Amino acid sequence: MTDSIYVPEMARLVDVRQMTTAEKLFTIELPGGRNLGHDPGQFVMVSMLGVGEAPISITSSPSRSNGVFELCVRKVGDVTNAMHALQPGAKLGIRGPFGHGFPIEKMRGKDVLFAPGGLGLAPLRSLINQVLDERGTFGRVIILYGARRPEELLFKDELDQWVARDDVECRVTVDRGDEMWDGHVGVITTLFPKVTINPRNTVAVTCGPPIMYRFVLMELLGKGIPETQIYLSLERRMKCGVGKCGHCQINSMYCCQEGPVFTYAQIKGVEEAL
Amino acid sequence: MKFTTRDQLKAWLDGLAAEMDLVAPRGVDGHVFYRPVASGDEVLFDYERPELSAKAFVFPDTEVFLRVEQRGKDVTVEEVRTERKQVIFGVRPCDAHGLAVIDALFLNQEPADAQYQHHRERTVLVGLACPRMWEGCFCTSMGGAPDDATHLDVLLREVEGGYAVEAVSEKGKALVKGLKTKQKAGDPPAPQTNADAVPVVDTATWRTLFNDKLWQRHGERCLSCRICTYVCPTCRCFDVVDRVVDTQPGLTRIERIRVWDACTSTNYRRAAGGHNSRPTKPGRIRNRFYCKFCYYPEDFGPLGCVGCGRCVVSCPVDIDITEIMRDVAAKGGQE
Numbered sequence: 001m002t003d004s005i006y007v008p009e010m011a012r013l014v015d016v017r018q019m020t021t022a023e024k025l026f027t028i029e030l031p032g033g034r035n036l037g038h039d040p041g042q043f044v045m046v047s048m049l050g051v052g053e054a055p056i057s058i059t060s061s062p063s064r065s066n067g068v069f070e071l072c073v074r075k076v077g078d079v080t081n082a083m084h085a086l087q088p089g090a091k092l093g094i095r096g097p098f099g100h101g102f103p104i105e106k107m108r109g110k111d112v113l114f115a116p117g118g119l120g121l122a123p124l125r126s127l128i129n130q131v132l133d134e135r136g137t138f139g140r141v142i143i144l145y146g147a148r149r150p151e152e153l154l155f156k157d158e159l160d161q162w163v164a165r166d167d168v169e170c171r172v173t174v175d176r177g178d179e180m181w182d183g184h185v186g187v188i189t190t191l192f193p194k195v196t197i198n199p200r201n202t203v204a205v206t207c208g209p210p211i212m213y214r215f216v217l218m219e220l221l222g223k224g225i226p227e228t229q230i231y232l233s234l235e236r237r238m239k240c241g242v243g244k245c246g247h248c249q250i251n252s253m254y255c256c257q258e259g260p261v262f263t264y265a266q267i268k269g270v271e272e273a274l
Numbered sequence: 275m276k277f278t279t280r281d282q283l284k285a286w287l288d289g290l291a292a293e294m295d296l297v298a299p300r301g302v303d304g305h306v307f308y309r310p311v312a313s314g315d316e317v318l319f320d321y322e323r324p325e326l327s328a329k330a331f332v333f334p335d336t337e338v339f340l341r342v343e344q345r346g347k348d349v350t351v352e353e354v355r356t357e358r359k360q361v362i363f364g365v366r367p368c369d370a371h372g373l374a375v376i377d378a379l380f381l382n383q384e385p386a387d388a389q390y391q392h393h394r395e396r397t398v399l400v401g402l403a404c405p406r407m408w409e410g411c412f413c414t415s416m417g418g419a420p421d422d423a424t425h426l427d428v429l430l431r432e433v434e435g436g437y438a439v440e441a442v443s444e445k446g447k448a449l450v451k452g453l454k455t456k457q458k459a460g461d462p463p464a465p466q467t468n469a470d471a472v473p474v475v476d477t478a479t480w481r482t483l484f485n486d487k488l489w490q491r492h493g494e495r496c497l498s499c500r501i502c503t504y505v506c507p508t509c510r511c512f513d514v515v516d517r518v519v520d521t522q523p524g525l526t527r528i529e530r531i532r533v534w535d536a537c538t539s540t541n542y543r544r545a546a547g548g549h550n551s552r553p554t555k556p557g558r559i560r561n562r563f564y565c566k567f568c569y570y571p572e573d574f575g576p577l578g579c580v581g582c583g584r585c586v587v588s589c590p591v592d593i594d595i596t597e598i599m600r601d602v603a604a605k606g607g608q609e
Contacts, residue, residue: 005387006388006530048516049342049528050342052514074547080546093351235549236551237545239514243379249569251569252572272552
């Protein structure tokens, strides 16, 4: 019998943390505490047996594995709703890791500008923390994070740490504030004029809702960052994760194989990509 | 040539049916389909093109591929496999060609699709050449032929009084050992082929026409009914769904099922949360043809069409793949 690429491994949910009203952070352990062995930016297929399977990006860094990995999941479809009902100790199926993540080796020695929007912080966090754990091998680390409302900000404790660090330039904005919010108000693009960069030596990494890409890309390109140095992580419907089912195909590229991380140069002018 | 008679074939098929799954063309209420058969007598020998391809017997339209049992916290996941061998008899060369197209992705691209590979390995293809091309057929334009043996294990050709037998692969040679044949002089007649070829344009030319108005024109009348995918020997997109089949105290049984899907379906691209990166019918129709003639050959080698002509005769609004190929060739030539 052939070992099937479609058989999920039954993993154990170690911890669940409510992040916002819509998002939870799941800490998951593979059998025997085996490391997932992922790269930042890769994803896993999560099985809620009896409900279905969905692709979820890995939010934890390989550098912080400790025999577990983390998924930050918004309650938005059947599988994710079922996940949100889970209690620690529950079993869930995992396949992967799949896809190509962020090419961290190409970023070493360079300044790295992260521009996550909303839940787009989830996949970028896997890279951000890896970069911070290997901080000496990168130039400047700039994080420009935008969310719609203060209560929708993710990983607030880590955001506070990043803001407090001398070797990280982290700015946070919300589209609309509230009476408690004393930070910046405005969409994510309003943060860009506040930073000056050396575009040739900068790698930009962005992830967010489809509408955000258009405007963030204009800012990044406007700053002169080469198209080959802008990385995006794309979201697609996926049924297999291994390039067979067809759903995530973007022209002749398979998001689950070549992606989910692409350079802007790869997808520029490719219809149906953004 | 090796010669056999229809009666000898039937006797051979009777023997095969006793040992393994036998699939063959069969009449069903005036229609012809590849169907499981129990004896040589059920097999149709004079038929045109079965209305559906043979794809479903190695890539079923609906197939339970995982069985899951949850007992308390214990979960077992088991792959569904059958040990039985399978012979598809009377398969037309275009349908065997269609499987070779699917092989290019499901077998040749790592990792192989284990479920498909399992069916492919247990299956022997015994082809029966078409004596001529049927309505809508254009296999000769797509690198095939009515008597193309390339993708078959055994090819039969109709000759005076019986059939010429050609064992093509090792699998085929082993299978026909049980078939009574004798040597006979002469060669099988060449099949009749259509004169007018359909032009196949290179992928670079296809890429220049992505935003052409022709996609609007062809796409706006599409009903999104997906019959084109259903009848297609090369379409291989699939969806995966779970079904809870049994719930008792402390025990839940679940099946994970693979079902065919179609890129012309409205929700094919819809991600959780509602974003649809291919929201219009012309965009989806365009993808269907770009997949076949541009993306698939660029990514995996073969064209995603074998010229069986089924979609041409099935489409309720006459979207004709050969008309699109001719349009693309004409527009591509003008540039």
